[in-house]
Amino acid sequence: MKTLLFLSFLIALISVLLPSVSSAPSAPLEDYVRQYADFAPEPFQLRKKWTRLEPSIRFFKRSGSDY
Structure with missing residues (x-):
């Protein structure tokens, strides 16, 4: 009964x-995305950062930590 009420x-x-x-205008969000689209990092930069983080991820997996 309580679940039905809830x-x-x-x-x-x-x-x-x-x-x-649903009645909120979506134009400000589109303007925001268009304004900051030029600052998106290149895929190469993302790949470089990932390879720098990879050994620490391996260490956490080996040590059994939840991180």
Whole structure:
């Protein structure tokens, strides 16, 4: 009974919040992405950083740590 009440409350909350989210303009987000797209790192730089991190990842796997 409590789960049914909780689910109905959750559905009511989502139905109230959904119209306000869908009516939000998406233009500012597109402008933001377009503005900072030039600063995206090259794939080569990402690969270089990954190879620098690789030995430490191997160490954590070998030591049994959760990191």
